[in-house]
Amino acid sequence: MSQQRILELRKILDRLAYEYYVLDKPSVSDQEYDRYYQELLKLEDEFPQYRDPNSITQRVGGVVLDAFEKVSHKRRMLSLDNAFNLEDLMAFDERVRQSVKNPEYVVELKMDGLAISLHYHNGRFVQAVTRGDGLVGEDVTNNVRTIASIPMHIDMEGDVEVRGEVIMPKKSFEALNEQRRNQGEEEFANPRNAAAGSIRQLDSRIAASRKLDAYLYYFEGAQQHAMHTHEEALEALEAMRIKVNPLRKVCKNMQEVWQFIQEMSERRNDLPYEIDGMVLKVNDLHAWDLLGTTAKAPRYAIAYKFPAEEVVTKLLDIVLSVGRTGRITPNAVLEPVRVAGTTVSAATLHNEDMIKEKDVRINDDVIIRKAGDIIPEVVRSLPERRNGTQGIYKFPQICPFCGSKLVRFADEAAHYCMNQDCPARIVRGMIHFASRDAMNIDTLGDKKIEFFHKQGFLNTIEDIYELSLHKEEILALEGFQEKSFQKMILAIEASKERPLEDLLFGLGIREVGKKAARVLAKTYGNIDDLMAAEEAELTAIKDIGVVTAQSIRAYFAEPKNKELIAHLKGFGLRMDTDKEVIKESIFTGKTVVLTGTLQYLKRNEAKALLERLGANVSGSVSKKTDLVIYGEASGSKLSKAKELGVATMDEEAFMKEVNANEKS
Structure with a gap:
């Protein structure tokens, strides 16, 4: 009887949690929910043999790990190619139409969070794995269990894999940063970093306290469940009480796609979470097989990235900071303004030459943006708005912290404080x-x-x-x-x-x-x-x-x-290093240069990967360079490599070599 009541209560509470966290339409009062919850909590304490890590009472966390286990994905988690304007989208559509007649597109919000893969067995949640490098991720099951909007049980037998994004809502992000400010800790730069940092906490109680959310957007193997379109797959996820973003649209042509993108762009700041673009996917799942993938991205989908948001604010002052080497950096003190999801009150001005070049003055109205949606920068001043209170900024010659004379070397734009005791x-x-x-x-x-x-x-x-x-x-x-x-x-x-x-x-x-x-x-x-x-x-x-x-x-x-x-x-600090194990490959012993924008790997990931394969990664191309690996928008380095007759390799070929090496 007790076991039956426990199972009954879990089903009731799972349904109520779905209504509250996913539908935002609770059918009972908080008091009634609490009565059910307390009854279940009491029964689980009385009958510990019926405890279950997937019970709603375990959402508070409590597991502390020494490290995350590595898990290989059954099917690679791909990244997406990017589009930055209508012309890029039209070119994508043209490529699709070469293989697919009259394609429809499902256009979804591009959530700004951490990619995740959820696994269920016979309706029961069993594992959550981060994207990692696409081939191997980390097991973060205990932390994902604390996310209230992710169901621990679904109505489908067999093995089910669902992929999506763990995010930190704006409200949770602001509360977390306020807490960190009060504790004297460094604030997170944006909700994406906060979500990633939270889901990778070894103590699941910390993850639980961060109030994360998740939206799922991909049903692995949907065709095996008799689904023919991506929209049908999303609807099937919704029927399983899996949280799918309702702000999506099936579009019959690029005109409808672009119109929906503009509509969502205008609503972007009013959403309770951050988005950094939109995702287009061909609706017909059979066409996915037809179009296939490259080594890094599917040919049936593309991500449209919003332009960097630019806003106007007032530059109240210019203050100097001193780095560990004594380098002096001028920083703009700004009238606080919200940019790309966070409140910005300061931005770097780099050096004296930058201030002169942009003609930035105290009391100027300036346009600011976040470079890469992360680092605030002053784009330009608005001299037409000046009212006579502005004056040309004179760069100080004395360190404001120790009074030492600042030095500017002949070949550098920066000033330095040379006092080591500053x-x-x-x-x-x-x-x-x-x-x-x-x-x-x-x-x-x-x-x-x-x-x-x-x-x-x-x-x-x-x-x-x-x-x-x-x-x-x-x-x-x-x-x-x-x-x-x-x-x-x-x-x-x-x-x-x-x-x-x-x-x-x-x-x-x-x-x-x-x-x-x-x-x-x-x-x-x-x-x-x-x-x-x-x-x-x-x-x-x-x-x-x-x-x-x-x-x-x-x-x-x-x-x-x-x-x-x-x-x-x-004090017992380690004064030696681990012996590095180099895996033999075609890169071993070669000097390699990376250039351009890599789509599949971050630059530092590609560098670390090459070093593990025995390569020496250099930052410049010379006659001593053996190979240049290039991504999109490659510039002078690729040109110089061709002039010098240095071998080149695109990212797709690089990833094929890496994958072949991993299998050997």
Whole structure:
């Protein structure tokens, strides 16, 4: 009887959750829902043998993992080719019509989130996997269980795979960033990053607290279930109580497609979630097989990307920031304005020459946008709106933080503060050390480091590893609690296991970026051997030039830096690296250059992949270059390669080689 009632309650609560989170049409009051929920909770406590990880009571999370398991997709999760204007869409339509007579298109919103694959077995949710590189993703099942709009049970037998997007609604995003501001943590740049970061939390309780949502848009193997069109497949998902975006339209021609795109573009800012474009899919599923795919994208679908949103606001001031190397960056202080989903109040102006070139003045009305929908930038000023209160900005000659004279080198546009003890440089150095690409102390963001510096807790990199000594003082401050403090300390402890290349990058040695740090770590294996290396020895290493070698020698010759390394050793930081396993391939031992826009992989992913296959990835083309791999909109590098007779390979051929290597 108890088991029967538990199953009955779960069905009732699943239906009510669907009404509330998917249909937005609850049929019962909150009080009635709570009565059912509490009854189920009580019965599951009394009869633990009937507990189920898919029960609605488990949505709060509670599973903590050490790492995510890798999972191979049964069928590759492809990315989409992009269109940026009507002409691109017409060209796509023309290509489709060469194989398909009078095609219809389903036009859907392009959700700005994290691609996900959901798996059900005999109606029961069993697994969720991220897109990853399209071939292999990560098992994030425990976190996806916390998303209220994703059903744990569907009305279909057998194995069912559904793909879609995990998103963070605007309301959840704003609440999360407000919380992070209050805790002195770095804010997320946009809802997409926030969703991706949330779904990859090892503690499912954190994912649950972020109030994520999901929309599904692809029914894998729909034709095997007697469906003939993509719209029928979407309707079938809806019948299974799977959340599908109702803002879609079946269009008979490009005129209808473009009209719907314009309509959605106008409604974009009023939607409760972010979209960055629209997706067109041929409606006829049989045509999908006919059109096929490339190595990176389907030929039956394309993504239309909205133009970067530009808005007008007032430039209130220009303030300087100092980087870890002493580089001075002027930043525009803006009248807060919403751009591409977030409120923007600042934008970089890069350097003195940029300010002069754009004729940007304090009190100007300016047009701003987000480059790549992420980084705010000033596009141009509006001189026609000036009222006489504006004046030409004079770039300071003195560091506003330490009073030292600023220096501008003859071959650079930037100014520098040369004082190594400048407090701003010290803070930026600690921020860089703790950053994701360096020691990855994710609970120690920019604002928290700045705050701790003002409190006197952080004045050097070494101080990071002694923060635990300030526990009582930190917990006495407003907004700090035992749980968050312990989480921060655990992250600091975990950073001690980062390999040598991350430590070298984190130290902020001038001229040593991620690539040089990796090369140095691979060459020497441990920091002691690197510190003992002479300049001539360093310059003999491929990709380490004279300037970099001199900078490395100067850094390790400085007594203060030697003392820092000794202290970090004493704290137990790792001073060596993992031995890299190189897989033999046609790229092994070759110098390869990447150019153009890659559709299937991000540039850093392609670079890492090539390095694992034994290639040396360079940033410029020369006679020593063996191969240039190119994507869309390739420019001078591809042209130079052809002039020099360097071998070239398009991205599709590159991916075929990679896939062939993976199978071997």
